[in-house]
Amino acid sequence: MTKYAKKIREIIEASRDHKTAEQIFEALKKTYPTVVRATVYNNLNKLWDAGMIRKISSEGLPDRYDRLERHDHLMCRKCGRLIDVDLGDLTQQLQQRLRVPILSYDLKLMYICEACRKKEQEEGREES
Amino acid sequence: MTKYAKKIREIIEASRDHKTAEQIFEALKKTYPTVVRATVYNNLNKLWDAGMIRKISSEGLPDRYDRLERHDHLMCRKCGRLIDVDLGDLTQQLQQRLRVPILSYDLKLMYICEACRKKEQEEGREES
DNA sequence: ATCTAAATTTAGAATTATTCTAAAAAGAGG
DNA sequence: CCTCTTTTTAGAATAATTCTAAATTTAGAT
Numbered sequence: 001m002t003k004y005a006k007k008i009r010e011i012i013e014a015s016r017d018h019k020t021a022e023q024i025f026e027a028l029k030k031t032y033p034t035v036v037r038a039t040v041y042n043n044l045n046k047l048w049d050a051g052m053i054r055k056i057s058s059e060g061l062p063d064r065y066d067r068l069e070r071h072d073h074l075m076c077r078k079c080g081r082l083i084d085v086d087l088g089d090l091t092q093q094l095q096q097r098l099r100v101p102i103l104s105y106d107l108k109l110m111y112i113c114e115a116c117r118k119k120e121q122e123e124g125r126e127e128s
Numbered sequence: 129m130t131k132y133a134k135k136i137r138e139i140i141e142a143s144r145d146h147k148t149a150e151q152i153f154e155a156l157k158k159t160y161p162t163v164v165r166a167t168v169y170n171n172l173n174k175l176w177d178a179g180m181i182r183k184i185s186s187e188g189l190p191d192r193y194d195r196l197e198r199h200d201h202l203m204c205r206k207c208g209r210l211i212d213v214d215l216g217d218l219t220q221q222l223q224q225r226l227r228v229p230i231l232s233y234d235l236k237l238m239y240i241c242e243a244c245r246k247k248e249q250e251e252g253r254e255e256s
Numbered sequence: 257a258t259c260t261a262a263a264t265t266t267a268g269a270a271t272t273a274t275t276c277t278a279a280a281a282a283g284a285g286g
Numbered sequence: 287c288c289t290c291t292t293t294t295t296a297g298a299a300t301a302a303t304t305c306t307a308a309a310t311t312t313a314g315a316t
Contacts, residue, residue: 057185
C-alpha cells in the first residue's frame with residue numbers, strides 16, 4: 001500500500017461526513033501538497049475494488065466515500081443530504097432468502113430533510 | 129402529463145431490464161422518431177421528482193430506471209449487473225427504529241455474478 | 257374561437273465528474 | 287545498482303447530464 005492509498009484510507013475512516021473525491025483531494029493536499037486528482041481517483045478505485053472503503057452513489061451528486069463500519073443511511077430525496085443510522089445487521093435475515101452468497105448490502109432510506117421540508121412549505125404558500 | 133412523460137412511464141413500467149436514459153431514448157424513438165435526448169432527461173427527472181419511477185444509481189455506470197413495484201436488487205460488485213429479487217417489505221421493521229418518516233427505501237445486495245466469478249478464476253490461474 | 261400565460265420541447269453549447277494516455281518517477285527484488 | 291513492475295503525473299479526452307434561449311404546444315380565461 002502506497003503512502004497515498006494509506007492516507008486516503010485514513011481520511012475516509014476518520015470521517016463521518018461522506019466526502020467526495022474532490023473533498024478527499026483537498027484533505028490529502030494538506031499532507032501531500034503536490035498530489036494530483038488522478039492519484040486520488042486511482043487510489044479510491046483501488047481501495048474500493050479491494051473492499052477497503054465504501055462508495056455511495058446517488059442521483060445527480062458525485063460519488064461519496066465512507067468508512068466500512070456497519071451502518072445504514074438516511075438520504076434526503078430532494079438534496080441528497082446523508083445521515084448515518086444503524087438499523088442493525090440484516091445479513092442473516094437477507095442471506096436466508098437468497099441462493100447466491102452476498103458480499104455486503106447497502107440500505108438507503110429515503111426521507112425529506114428538515115431544510116427541504118421547510119422549502120416545500122414556503123413554495124406551497126407562495127403558490128396559493 | 130404530456131404524451132412523452134406518459135410513454136416514458138409506460139416503457140419503464142413494462143420493462144424488467146433497468147434501462148438507462150439512452151435506452152429509454154432509443155425505445156421512445158420508435159413511437160416518436162423526432163424526440164431529442166433533453167426531453168427524455170426532462171421527463172425522467174420530472175417523473176422521478178413526482179415519485180412515479182425509481183432511479184438506480186450505481187458506481188461508474190449511468191443511472192438506470194425502474195418500475196415502482198416493490199422489489200430489491202442484487203448487484204454485481206464488478207460489472208454492475210442487476211437482478212431483481214424480492215426480500216419482502218421491510219418498511220415496518222425499519223420505520224420502527226427511526227423517528228423521521230421514510231418515503232421508501234433502496235436495498236442493494238452486492239454479489240459477484242457468474243461471469244465475473246469465472247473471469248476472476250481465469251486471472252488467478254494466469255498469475256500463478 | 258382567440259388571447260394570454262405557463263409549461264414543454266428543441267438544438268446545441270456547456271458543465272462536471274471521472275477516465276484515459278503516455279511519459280516520468282518510485283519501489284521492490286535479485 | 288539493474289531490471290521489472292507499480293504508481294504518479296499532467297493534461298487531454300470522454301460521457302452522462304444539465305443548461306440556455308428560442309420555438310412550440312397546451313390550458314384556461316375571455
